[in-house]
Amino acid sequence: MEKYDVAIIGGGSAGLAALKRLSTLGKQAVLFEAGEKIGSKNISGGILYSKKPKNGKTHNVEDIYENFLTDRPYERKITKYVLHATSKDKIFSIDLTAAHEYEANFGCSVLMSKLNQWFLQQAQETAEKQGGGVVSGVHVKDIRWEEGQTIVQTNELEEVAAKAIIAADGVNSEIAYMTGARQKFSPNQLYQGVKVVVKLPEEIMNERFSIGEDEGAAHLFAGDVTMDHIGGGFLYTNRDTLSVGAVYHLDSLLETPVEPYELVNTLLRNPMISDLIRDEVPVRGEIDKNLAKEEQMRIRFAVTKIIKTWTEMREAYYSKGERERLVREGKYSAPEEMEAQLSSIRDQMSTKYGMKFETDYVEAEYSAKLVPDGKRCRMEKPYFKNILFAGDAAGRGIFVGPRIEGLNVGIDDAVRAADAVARALDKNNFDENYLGQYYSQSVEESPYTHDLKSIDKDYLKIFLDAAKDVPKDIINSKYGMVVKMMSSKTLRNFAVGFANILGYEKILPIIETVETYVRVPTELAERLGKSVSSSYTPTIPSIAQRVAKLKFNDDSVSHIKVLKPTSEFMKKMTVLCPTRCYLMEKNGVMIQHEGCVECGTCAEETEWSHPRGEKGINYQFG
């Protein structure tokens, strides 16, 4: 049997950071990733933060990857952060840029498929030098301990032995379930995130959002767009795409089930968002039915081709970097030449093929995944024997206000795990009390764990300050006292102190309610909001169309087995599965696993595993 010092399971942002750190420390590590290639299974919102906490130190992305700020594998630095309360066409906006900047070096929008590929590039060479590296398309299915060895079994390759393991296999960590290191997370510990990536040429975006080349905007939404659920919506600017998504507490969704895509659609239909995502979209003309079949085919083909040419060229034209590159490489003599060609193609499209141009939006990818609510589910002992859990696998997602922090937390965990493992390798001691406890201690000292345990009063104060103009009577009696406090500066300070004394457990049921996420913002918008309108109604694809657009490597065998076809939970899955994989049949609920995006929503009452290596969903954006 082959032997390696460390096995890392899962090649998301956490696993890759562990690989990078270990290799930099001169240790041999092999990373197993189930996806066909790195990045094909990972999705996020997402804003990746680099933090500078008042107390303690976090391991930030740019500390681990020294080229991060020069190579810029991220999309945009977020420089504008606004919360919008919505009610129908009315919007009341609160600028929360101060909250976004709080304790942050920066926060940048990211797309995981590209970002994780870049992380891989940065880690691979050093890993190979140590005799390790990355194997993708390999699904770990079991870990066992035999004669002092830890043996990793996969569906694809021969078994290997490792001295220590870092499990960074995400929120639906099979390693955690199979070893019994923790229970499956329950719905009250989880959020469900659903997202669409929308295309929008770079400079059109800059103008529309009033942002510069390396600036970005984040818009958050609460109010009637939540359809009465606890959570909210977001819209982040990437370089030439937008991420529009909804993140809701699973408990709240189970209580009053609504199709996840409807939650996204409601956002897309909100006039403010419709207007932000709009673009010019070519619409195919009718093809003369009297023409010969072959001729009709030829035209259809030509139209597809010309749309593609026009779209690609337009994307390049509206990107300063691309434009300059194409001129530099001699493809065009000057940007004007591009412009002329673009308009001539456009003319051809309308005159030759009878195409029209309409205002609509362009959806590129639909995705979904669970997010752990670390306040409620973080593993207090993130280890089991010689396995250390990091990132989502350890249940470490931070939700503070509208901010979600999972990526940065996972990277910090991974570095701590890597350091603990390196120390154990040096002493050749992998006992729980030398490796596991040391890691646990280190994680406990992380500023992030502090954030998961208590409310940061300075951060809370920023919110209270931002909301000080909110009329007191909007908020019902439950908040009466809080509101009174908010209107006075001294009392605002007191409110914060009070919140901390109560602590998270007591205060959560008060803040995380339909009241906070729905009623208050809705009323705010109704009373104080400005009317907004959109010049068009977006054509929203059906869920079937969205699934059809995704890339899958089909597996004939289902990776999910329904255990209780008639349970209440499973019946709700016919609504809550983001890609509608569950059908109600005579004898209960049945699964069609082919469209599964592995979000994990149904894991609670099913026999759930990730598909075998290379199989299943293959995200292009993430």
Place this chain on the structure above:
Amino acid sequence: MDPVNVAVIVKMEPDFSEGNVSYNPDGTLNRAETKNILGPHSAIAVNAAFYAKIKHGAKISICTMGPPVAESMLQHSQLMSDADELYLYSDRIFAGADTLATAEVLKSGILKMQGKMDIVFSGHRASDGETGQTGPQTAWKLGMTFLGNVIDYEIDPESRTIRVKRLVRLQGIYDVVEEVEAPLPVFIAIDPSYKPKFNTVSQRLAYEKYQKEARQRSQDFKQYLKVLNAAQIEADPKLIGISGSPTIVYKVERIPKGKATRQAEIIDGSDQEQIRRIVAKMRQSLSTMVIK
């Protein structure tokens, strides 16, 4: 332990995939207009050689006989296999060669390669009107043991032996797998159904490493390429080109595995008795077979 040394003979072929073929007005292939690529069977042979590199760090030399444009196909082969050396045998006097004359060129070229070859790989056949003879003829000229229809192989570098699985036809039954052991060197014509299996972590890591190296190497493939003419490979002028070609191809047939002598019998699956009978028959025919 000496490193394993392998060579691959490959062939440039027109790209028959959709949209890439160009025809003359009379319906014959327009060779000048049609894009040329590494033949699909040759590609499988290249894959097979790459397996030796991954498992044993073998040195790979790839050669072809063809016009100067064939160098881009060699570049592609290098990208697929991280080949260490590329050889293009190009000379006007090679023109009009049949399989035998081609084999003569390839033999001369292989003998001129650095070091002695342990394995020479070829494709099963070519897709553009070839007869599947070049491989065996080259083997014969080199005096190497020929193993055809190979679907799997393992080298033992210490004892300098090879074990291969071949797909053969036995007593009227197709696709019987025969296992053969032979001392190196051997000449292998790889079966179209060959698929390399990388089933250990170290092989997968080596795969990644060599692929990366291959991407780098193939960017300056010319550094690895030698273009040689007839004189440089010391080919006997009488045995190459038109003068060395005793045959002309007038018709191509599939490479035979021998005539089918099977007789089909239709069985009713719901009838226990019929099933029992057929199982007995299967046992009987299998028992006469020697399968290792």
